[in-house]
Amino acid sequence: MKKSYKIDVDCAACAEKMEVAAKETPGVKDAVVSFMTLKMKVEFEDGADVAAVMKEVYANCKKVEDDCEIYL
Amino acid sequence: MNKKQKTLLWRIIIAVIFFVPLYLISEEIIHIPGFPDWALIVLFLIPYLLVGYDIIRKALLGIKNGQVFDENFLMTIATIGAIALGEYGEGVAVMLLYQIGELFQSYAVGKSRRNITELMDIRPDYANIEVDGQLEQVDPDEVEVGSIIVVQPGEKIPLDGVVVEGNSSLNTSALTGESLPRKAEEGSEVLSGSINMSGVLKIRTTTEFDESTASKILDLVENAASRKSKSENFISKFARYYTPIVCIAALVLAVVPPVVMMLMGADLSGHHAVWHIWKDWILRACTFLVISCPCAVVISIPLSFFAGLGGASSQGILIKGSNFLETMSQVRTIAFDKTGTITKGNFVVTTVHKSPIDEKKLLEYAAHAEAHSSHPIARSVREAYGKHIDMNRVTDLEEISGHGIVAKVDGVSVAIGNDKLMNKLGIEHEDCEHVGTILHVALDGVYSGHIVIADEIKENSKEAMAALKAAGVEKLVMLTGDAENVAKSVAAEVGLTDYRAQLLPADKVSCVEELLKECTGNKRLAFVGDGINDAPVLSRADIGIAMGALGSDAAIEAADVVLMDDDPKKIAKAIKISRKCISIVKQNIVFALGIKVICLVLAALGIANMWVAIIADVGVMILAVLNAIRCLFVKNL
Numbered sequence: 001m002k003k004s005y006k007i008d009v010d011c012a013a014c015a016e017k018m019e020v021a022a023k024e025t026p027g028v029k030d031a032v033v034s035f036m037t038l039k040m041k042v043e044f045e046d047g048a049d050v051a052a053v054m055k056e057v058y059a060n061c062k063k064v065e066d067d068c069e070i071y072l
Numbered sequence: 073m074n075k076k077q078k079t080l081l082w083r084i085i086i087a088v089i090f091f092v093p094l095y096l097i098s099e100e101i102i103h104i105p106g107f108p109d110w111a112l113i114v115l116f117l118i119p120y121l122l123v124g125y126d127i128i129r130k131a132l133l134g135i136k137n138g139q140v141f142d143e144n145f146l147m148t149i150a151t152i153g154a155i156a157l158g159e160y161g162e163g164v165a166v167m168l169l170y171q172i173g174e175l176f177q178s179y180a181v182g183k184s185r186r187n188i189t190e191l192m193d194i195r196p197d198y199a200n201i202e203v204d205g206q207l208e209q210v211d212p213d214e215v216e217v218g219s220i221i222v223v224q225p226g227e228k229i230p231l232d233g234v235v236v237e238g239n240s241s242l243n244t245s246a247l248t249g250e251s252l253p254r255k256a257e258e259g260s261e262v263l264s265g266s267i268n269m270s271g272v273l274k275i276r277t278t279t280e281f282d283e284s285t286a287s288k289i290l291d292l293v294e295n296a297a298s299r300k301s302k303s304e305n306f307i308s309k310f311a312r313y314y315t316p317i318v319c320i321a322a323l324v325l326a327v328v329p330p331v332v333m334m335l336m337g338a339d340l341s342g343h344h345a346v347w348h349i350w351k352d353w354i355l356r357a358c359t360f361l362v363i364s365c366p367c368a369v370v371i372s373i374p375l376s377f378f379a380g381l382g383g384a385s386s387q388g389i390l391i392k393g394s395n396f397l398e399t400m401s402q403v404r405t406i407a408f409d410k411t412g413t414i415t416k417g418n419f420v421v422t423t424v425h426k427s428p429i430d431e432k433k434l435l436e437y438a439a440h441a442e443a444h445s446s447h448p449i450a451r452s453v454r455e456a457y458g459k460h461i462d463m464n465r466v467t468d469l470e471e472i473s474g475h476g477i478v479a480k481v482d483g484v485s486v487a488i489g490n491d492k493l494m495n496k497l498g499i500e501h502e503d504c505e506h507v508g509t510i511l512h513v514a515l516d517g518v519y520s521g522h523i524v525i526a527d528e529i530k531e532n533s534k535e536a537m538a539a540l541k542a543a544g545v546e547k548l549v550m551l552t553g554d555a556e557n558v559a560k561s562v563a564a565e566v567g568l569t570d571y572r573a574q575l576l577p578a579d580k581v582s583c584v585e586e587l588l589k590e591c592t593g594n595k596r597l598a599f600v601g602d603g604i605n606d607a608p609v610l611s612r613a614d615i616g617i618a619m620g621a622l623g624s625d626a627a628i629e630a631a632d633v634v635l636m637d638d639d640p641k642k643i644a645k646a647i648k649i650s651r652k653c654i655s656i657v658k659q660n661i662v663f664a665l666g667i668k669v670i671c672l673v674l675a676a677l678g679i680a681n682m683w684v685a686i687i688a689d690v691g692v693m694i695l696a697v698l699n700a701i702r703c704l705f706v707k708n709l
Contacts, residue, residue, distance in 0.1 A: 010076075010178055012371040013143065016308045034297040035371075036185060036378035040299050063137040064129055 002052065007033065008069040009024045018068055021060040027053035040070060073179060080175050087119035089169055094119070116160040124151065124167040141315045143365040150361035154682060157351050157358075162682045166362055173690035177371055180697045184375065188382035194246045194265035194286045195228035212264075223273045231264050232284045233275040240271035247289070248636040249388025265289065285356065288628060292390055296381050297374075299393025303657050307373045311366040313320035318364035318672070325676060326357035349688045352678065359675040362685040364437045368664040372696035373657055379703035380653030387706060388636035389646045396632045399615045400650035406545055406643070407584055409609075410552035410559070412602030413619055413640060414566055415527040419449055419509070421456035426502055427513075427521030432457075434521060439511055440466050440481040441488050449509060452525050472496075476511070487514040494519070508558065526558075533566040536640035541567075543644050543651075546595075549587060551580050551609075580609045588614070600643060602627070617643060648709040656703050660696045667692045 009015050015035035022031035022040065027048035032041045042057065044050055051072075058070050073081070094115055096102045121128075130144040139145075147170055154163035197601040198209040200222040207222055212230040215221060220236065225227050229242070241253035244266040253269055256262050262275060265286035281287055330349045377394035384391050391397055411417045420541030424431040439457035442450035443466055454461065469479040476489015487497055488511055495499040499514045501522070508526030512519070530536075537548055552559050559573035572583050584599055584600060591597050591614075599606075599613035602620055607630035618631035620638030628634055635642045671688050674680035680688075 010366065011174070012181075012374060013311060013367060016311065016370065017139075017142075032298040032300070034374075036181075036188075036374050037294055037297045038185075039294065039298065041295075045464055066133050067126075 001046075001048075001050070002041060002043045005042065005054075006071040007038050007040045008071075009035070009065060010067055011035075014065040017064040018061045021064045022057045023045060023055045025053065025060050028057060031057075043052070074182070077175060077179055077182075080171065080178075083123050084168065084171055084175065085166075088116075088124040090122070091164055091168060095165070098161050113155075116155070116164055120155070121162045123171050124148075127167065134387075141319055143315070143367065146315070146319065146361045146364050147607060148229055150358040150682070153354060153358040153361075157355055159355065159682070166682050166686045169222040169686045169690050170362075170365075170669075173359055173367070173693055176690075176694055177697060180694075180701070181371065181375060184379060184701050184704070188378060188645040191382050191386045191704075194228070195290055196228040196264060196286060199230040200224065200227075208327065212284075215281065217277055217280055219277050221275050221277060223268045223275060225270055225272065227268055228283075229262055229264050229266050229273075230267060230286075231275075231277040232279045232310070233262060233277040235260050235273055235275035236263060236276050238271050240267045240273050243267040243269050245388075247285070247388065249386060250500055250637050250639075250641075259464065278328075288625075289390065292392060292628065292634070293385055296393050297378055297393060298396050301377060301398045302396035303398065303654075303661070304373055304377065304394060307393060307661070311370050313564075314366050315364050316475070318360055320356040321672075322360035326354045329353050338682075343575050352500055353692065354375060355488050356675055356678055357681050359680065359685045360672065362682055363668055363671045363675060363689060365449070365689060368689070368693035368696045372660045372664065372700040375697060376653060376657045376660065376703045379594070379701055380649060380656075380706075383653075383704045383706035384646060384649045387642070387645060387649070389642055390634040391646070391647065392632050396615055397650045397653055399596050400598070400633065400647055401654040402539060402594050402596040403598045403615065403647055404545060405547040405549070405587055405591055405597045406540065407549045407551055407597065407599045407609075407613065408568070409580070409588055409599075409601040409606055410550050410554060410562065411527060412638070413600050414533045414550060414562060414568075415529050417527065417602065419452040420524055420528050422508060422526045423506065423524045425504060425506070425522050425524065429515075429520060434513055435523070437481050437484065437486045437515060438488050438511070438523060441469070441479040441486045442476050444469065445471065445477065449511070449525055453511070453523065455581060456523075485516050487517075488512070523607065529562060529566060530638070530640060532639060532641050535568045536644060539542075539641060539644035540647070543647050545644075545647070547587070548591075549583075551575055551583050553577075577608075578607055580606065581612055584609055588612075598643075600640075602638070606630075617646070645706075645709055649706045652706065652709060653703045656699055660699055663699075664692050664696050 005044060009018060012035045015033045019031055019033035022028055027045050028042055029045050030043040044053060054072055061068050061070060097104055097107060098112055127144045128148050131148040134142045134145050142510050147167065151163040151167045199212045200506045201206045201210055201219060202222055215231055221231065235256050235258055237258060239257045242256050242262060242410050244254050245251050247263060247265050256273060264284040330353045333349055365697040377397060380397055381391055408414055424434055427434045435457045437627045439454045440461055442453050443461050445464060465482050467480045471477050472493065475493040478487045487493060494512050499517065499519050501512045501519050504510045504522055504524060506524045509526060511523040513522060514520060540548060547570060550559065550563055550568050550574055553575050554573055556573045559571045564570040575583060588597050596614040598615045598617055599609050600617045600619060601610055607626055610630040611620060615632045615633060617633045617635060618627035633646060667688055671680055671685055674686060
């Protein structure tokens with residue numbers, strides 16, 4: 001399953017970091033962050049609990065880039 | 073400017089006001105006798121903390137979360153290092169300039185992001201529905217299929233539909249890049265995203281919002297930026313390694329040369345000499361850290377691609393991802409489907425030959441005999457006749473499948489069809505040297521000439537091929553199911569380099585595969601089709617281009633590039649846009665990395681100090697961002 005989220009982040013390098021952080025979260029199959037459209041596309045593993053996984057993704061992103069926001 | 077940017081701007085302004093006099097005092101340009109050193113340090117800390125507190129905070133958070141090599145950390149270490157070594161002015165200035173750079177970047181990116189999205193913004197905000205004679209604005213999402221909506225002049229059409237009342241002209245430039253207005257009258261189909269220009273239209277909707285043209289295009293454009301190109305991936309990988317490597321190099325630079333110098337027995341007489349050696353090299357290392365921030369490249373590459381995609385879509389060229397922009401620039405072979413791309417796909421009577429009676433009269437007989445047929449060829453005969461067809465004049469109509477039609481018109485027996493029909497009726501007929509489909513006509517059993525029907529070549533096909541050749545495309549090959557002579561004449565007329573005739577749909581795939589084998593090195597192959605029945609070929613080619621695809625789901629799905637109208641000249645334009653974009657990307661990579669490397673070398677040699685480093689860093693970033701925005705200007709390519 002794929003979902004797209006609006007995000008807010010200030011720099012391109014930080015968007016990169018968010019992408020890596022999201023990708024490494026368990027339950028996430030793949031993630032792409034586009035700094036230009038300020039969107040995060042997340043592909044979940046089969047049977048993943050989307051809400052719980054996204055909570056983790058958010059926490060991991062906050063860790064690498066304090067100044068970011070994901071509109072869940 | 074948003075709130076965050078405004079706050080940063082104010083912080084920068086106030087910090088500059090503090091900083092300038094302090095700097096002049098510390099450099100002894102302004103003499104204040106007896107000004108204590110410690111007071112200078114304390115005073116310098118005011119602008120430093122004011123402008124840099126968030127950077128320092130992020131750096132500390134980074135350490136806590138194991139993100140050591142992050143640019144905030146680097147800036148903090150570099151500036152604190154400089155201040156600790158007594159270079160107060162430089163330390164504060166670096167932080168100040170870094171923040172100015174950040175502000176500029178954030179502003180420029182935000183602004184171009186808005187510009188580009190506006191360019192692509194065909195999202196309708198509302199739909200007008202008539203309730204009890206009053207117009208009510210509702211969310212287009214809530215309008216059901218089959219509802220009647222009202223579109224006032226100046227408004228966007230929110231949903232696809234059919235006009236049930238009213239006359240107007242539509243501006244479809246946001247969809248197709250075509251600036252000529254399109255007419256809309258009762259019965260015409262209209263697409264969401266076009267703008268109603270003159271009259272009020274009442275429209276019966278035929279799609280839900282999610283299925284409408286506007287939302288499909290929006291979806292496509294929004295997704296485009298998440299398909300990253302090789303250059304983007306290269307840069308993000310590069311950034312991942314570049315920063316740590318420079319940091320380690322800085323550490324080595326700070327420690328190794330002074331140790332070596334001391335071991336080599338440099339003149340160490342006196343406390344000051346040792347201090348000076350260490351201070352000098354640690355400062356060089358701090359300069360390294362300033363240069364280690366990869367911002368300029370990291371921001372300018374995705375910005376270039378995004379601007380390129382935006383620019384292309386403003387011209388009615390939808391490219392589904394940055395990666396396709398990259399492939400597009402390397403296209404050297406193009407395979408074309410004939411019908412609908414090079415030709416219009418509608419059949420037209422081109423001439424009438426060897427008719428003993430008036431040509432108009434012959435067409436009149438033919439049109440009446442063909443009155444009932446829905447075949448495109450019959451339609452073209454009726455169109456050529458152009459007058460009303462009186463069915464009462466036609467009797468004894470018989471359609472002979474695969475041959476033609478026999479009927480009586482005004483009592484005259486008319487036989488109209490191909491060679492086979494004439495042979496069957498035992499009528500001697502003449503062959504035609506013209507290219508196209510030949511319809512023989514016999515009146516009362518006497519051969520009376522033939523009608524030549526051909527598909528029309530698009531007006532700008534020839535120009536389009538010339539433009540493609542000028543753009544460096546080497547092979548232009550037409551693939552068609554048509555007969556050899558038709559293919560040959562079309563190929564010669566529009567200026568193709570090669571053609572393959574009499575292909576079955578499946579043969580087209582193998583033809584493309586053959587052509588793909590001939591593409592060596594960096595050469596890429598594009599296939600252009602009208603999106604009907606050619607999905608397998610579109611996906612087999614390196615890049616599939618569907619044209620005139622507005623409203624065709626299959627084509628939008630299968631193609632990598634979608635041309636919104638059916639002008640073949642757009643192909644050359646798409647290639648030129650992609651080339652421009654790629655060359656800007658390359659310029660930025662080479663320019664930004666080149667300057668960084670030069671600065672690193674100069675810093676290691678002690679020629680470039682921190683001032684040079686930060687000004688180069690911010691300057692490169694500004695120039696790279698401005699250069700990237702050039703990708704948006706593609707109208708005159």
